[in-house]
Amino acid sequence: MPKTAPPRTYRVKSFGCQMNVYDGERMAELLGAQGISPAPEGEEADLVVLNTCHIREKAAEKVYSDIGRIVKEGRRDGGEAPMIAVAGCVAQAEGEEIMARAPAVSMVVGPQAYHRLPDMLARAVEGERVTDTDMPAETKFDALPARRKVGPSAFLTVQEGCDKFCTYCVVPYTRGAEVSRLFADLIEEAARLTGAGAREITLLGQNVNAWAGEDGRGRAIGLDGLIRELAQMPDLARIRYTTSHPADMTEQLIAAHGEVEKLMPFLHLPVQSGSDRVLKAMNRSHTADGYLRVLERVRAVRPDIALSGDFIVGFPGETEAEFEETLSLVDAVGYAQCFSFKYSARPGTPAAEMEGQIAAQVMDERLARLQQALNRHQLAFNTASLGKTCEVLVERAGRHAGQMLGKSPWLQSVHFTGDAQIGDMVRVELAEAGPNSIGARLLEPAAA
Ligand code: SAH
Ligand code: SF4
Ligand code: F3S
Secondary structure, eight states: OOOOOOOSEEEEEEOSSHHHHHHHHHHHHHHHHTTOEEOOTTSOOSEEEEEEOOSSHHHHHHHHHHHHHHHHHHHHTTSOOOEEEEEHHHHHHHHHHHHHHOTTEEEEEOTTTGGGHHHHHHHHHTTOOEEEOOOOSSOGGGGSOOOOOOOSEEEEEOEEOOOOOOTTOOHHHHTOSOEEOOHHHHHHHHHHHHHTTOSEEEEEOTTGGGOEEEOTTSOEEEHHHHHHHHTTOTTOOEEEEEOOOGGGOOHHHHHHHHHOTTBOSEEEOOOBOSOHHHHHHTTOSSOHHHHHHHHHHHHHHOTTOEEEEEEEEOOTTOOHHHHHHHHHHHHHHOOSEEEEEEOOOOTTSGGGGOSOOOOHHHHHHHHHHHHHHHHHHHHHHHHHTTTOEEEEEEEEEOSSTTEEEEEOTTOOEEEEESSOOTTOEEEEEEEEEOSSOEEEEEEEEOOO
């Protein structure tokens, strides 16, 4: 590649899970520390970072179409196309292929190596094409600049990687083994986040409830201990965590749901299928019944908890009867919200080699039936919450004049009209239920 001028503006586009959103923010801060500014809305950036997701085939294919579009749009404006960096899980999984297939890409950087972006950038400016998909022993977090400016609701990655090796999933390969960040580092980052304006922190991990560490006094603690410690921070009003695995729902974490007031009544606990045969073939370490028993214990200590999950339809060999077991589980739980996906065969995973791959039409039909059931439960949950008064953390302005948007404790999107600022915690009465959001009446501004 020819030498180029160092970029003055950047844009980071993140796809996939919340951890990618978090990584995207950290990469933006890193570029900011190099004196590069975010490109103004609607203007082309000198450097585009595509922070990619590899979880399903469609997500991965998107990278190549995005690269093509960026190049084309750059040329249309008559100038040089922006410098392109591909980061995230596709970079990790297919770094070499990206370099071979997409000559417009200058940098490929994996999720555990992005703290090295400034060095890579210096080399790219000299005309080199640079790939770094190492999973170095040093942690990237130590090399990242401190957090400065965040919204009222912020993410904090506490754990990364996965050792579970579900047979359909790429995450253990793209993110590496389970690693917990150090307690002291997390307390410090949380303090920075609240100092920068966060009132709610969502603790992130691929298996966040596998987090383990030592507290300030050297005692071994799990995620519940970290949550209890964070709950002591006066400026922090709300704590959430995601995504958790049923096998790591400890007794203490369940108890925390009944005891820690700042821990919001919401639990995202993916199950994937209601069939024990399918769960076994997926290498999920739980049965449908085991999963339901965990939820029962959580409900016993926190009866109003809103439950959420992830589902895959059309896993290889899934029969109609097995799919119906998933529908029964959905009805047994009564989820507040859920994510559901068609199985996507991922290169290098054991399930991609299994017999009995399911036809696309069958998957479409099952997904439609599942989503119908999930939507019904979501609306029922929202309808059942009408008349409740609760606090809403105001996150942004709505589309209509005077309208503000935020989240209820149960993670419902709430909109209301009234005098409130972003970052306020207000008291509302939930008044009108839609499938995806709730209309509320502002009662009074709650104590700040
Ligand atoms: N660590 C989390 C989430 C991992 S990815 C967990 O274990 O639950 C998020 C979701 O994507 C998964 O829960 C699963 O429902 C879905 N998913 C993962 N791999 C998939 C694949 N190959 N095809 C379709 N959906 C997939
Ligand atoms: Fe993937 Fe399973 Fe690990 Fe979740 S627990 S990230 S689905 S391998
Ligand atoms: Fe996607 Fe990687 Fe997250 S594959 S879901 S961005 S961990």
